[in-house]
Amino acid sequence: MKRCDVAVVGAGPAGSRVARLLAERGFRVALIEEHSEVGRPVHCTGLVSARTLSLLGRVQMLNKVSGVRAFPPEGKPLEIVAHEPKAAIIDRAACDAMLAQEAVEKGAEMMLGKKATEITINESRARIKCHPEGELDARLVIGADGISSAVRRAMGAAPPAELLPAVTAEIPIPVEWRRDLVDIYVGRKVAPGFFAWAVPADKVLRVGLASNPGTQQLALLERLIKKRFGDAPRLSLNAGAIPIGLTERAHGLRSLLVGDAAGHVKPLSGGGIYLGLTCAGLCADAAERALNSDKLSEKGLAGYTRACKREIGKELSRSLKxxxxxxxxxxxxxxxxxxxxxxxxxxxxxxxxxxxxxxxxxxxxxxxxxxxxxxxxxxxxxxxx
Structure with missing residues (x-):
């Protein structure tokens, strides 16, 4: 059986950043990813701020945008354009792969194609059983494993308050399309409980929406594409979900949560890269202190949840309102x-x-x-x- 100091479940941006930070500080880190390729399937538009780009480092940008067109249910759109780019669209798959590779280069062991199916945590260790095979003992397990987090279930922590199903299609960019603008579509007939979007990458337009559970997301998306883009071919189609609201606690006995698993997602836009990366730094700091002091009890790790709330809680509370x-x-x-x-x-x-x-x-x-x-x-x- 393999043994390590830290098992990070999930090689998205937050998980890979935690793994890199802890590996470069000298800890034995295993990074467990259920898919055979990091970064795929893609569930994200890749729209990020300059602030996020600085956290990511070297990353492939596909486009820059400086404004938005907001389409009401009826009537003409509202166009708002800044004098300089406000955000960039990145190659999300390449970004995820790069972050994971950085973790490996710092000494983390990558375990690809391994789904954490059973996690047991007790006073002496966290044990992770994987499918199709593999078993790992860790002093600490970090759940960066998304909305259906197995680590969160093992901790007995409650999930985020809401979960909004989402679907995104890629279509060819129309010739006349303004590549410096993101489109937002609002209305209860368009995307009840959230909104729809069209984000221009390099050669494709990422059109998607999220809406209340129980609504037909794919049918809503098809109707929007038909109305706005006619018979544009679907180059790809991906489904996912957006967590709304922080988990009540992002810590437990020998366990921490980060990223979507902890609800580190902006309630108004559904974006999670910036918050996930920010809290990944806090997570690494908390893990380092706990591992060095051997204070891995729920009480010993409680400072992490408090640190996240201090860092992002005020903005999330205001955004939830x-x-x-x-x-x-x-x-x-x-x-x-x-x-x-x-x-x-x-x-x-x-x-x-x-x-x-x-x-x-x-x-x-x-x-x-x-x-x-x-x-x-x-x-x-x-x-x-």
Whole structure:
């Protein structure tokens, strides 16, 4: 049986970053990935901020975008364009593979094609059984294994409050398409409980949506593509889900959670790379302290959950309030709200202050310029000022 200091389950960005950080600090690290190839299948648009690019390091950019077109249920879209790029679209599969390779180069052992099927944790160790074969004993197990985290189940931790099914298709980019803009489509008939998007990469357009459980995501997506892009061929189709809300605790006996497994996802956009990478650093620090002091009890690891909440909790709390308001809006409310954002000074404020990692920072400059938005939820919006 293999033995290591740390078993990281899941080789997404957060898991690979934790594995690299701990391996370069001298710990014996195993990085367990259920797929035979890191980064595939792809469940992400690859839209990231400059802030995230700096965390990723060298990464292949496919495109840069400087603005957004927001399509209401009825009426003309609202276009907001900044004077400089606000985000980039990366090759997500290549990015994941690069991060995993960096972990291996620092000394982590990669275990590809191994699905963690049984995890038992006790006072002396964490044992991970894999399929098709393999068994591993670790002093600490870190769950970076996504929305259906096996590590989280073994910890007995509750999942995030919501889970929104999502589906994305790739289609050829229309010749006339503006590659510097991302499209957002809102409305209860489009994507109830969330929104739809069209993100331009290099040669393809990534069109997708998330919506409430129980709705027909694929049918909604097909209807959107037909309406907006006609008979465009589907080059690929992937399904996934977006967790909304932090897990109550991201720590347990000899165990930690990071990334989607812990709900480290932005409630308004569904993006998780930035938060996952940020918390991966906190996770590595907590793991290092616990391993060096041999304080691997639930109490000994509790500081990690507190650290995550200090780092990202305020923004997530504010974003959850904004999401609560967003999902309460009727289609007519959506149309009115977008109309209130059309004046030039409001558009300029959004273009200047818009930040996909910290969307709540828009509340104050926008509400000062468009006080009519207060009608939708005065108490909630005042709390954001």
């Amino acid at each position: 904004m999401r609560k308001l967003f999902v309460s809006l009727t289609d007519e409310d959506m149309r009115v709200a977008l109309d209130l954002l059309r004046p030039a000074d409001v558009v300029a404020a959004v273009a200047l202050h818009g930040d996909i990692d910290f969307p709540s920072r828009l509340a104050k400059p926008v509400l000062h310029r468009a006080p009519g938005l207060m009608r939708f939820s005065p108490k909630l919006l005042k709390a954001l000022l």
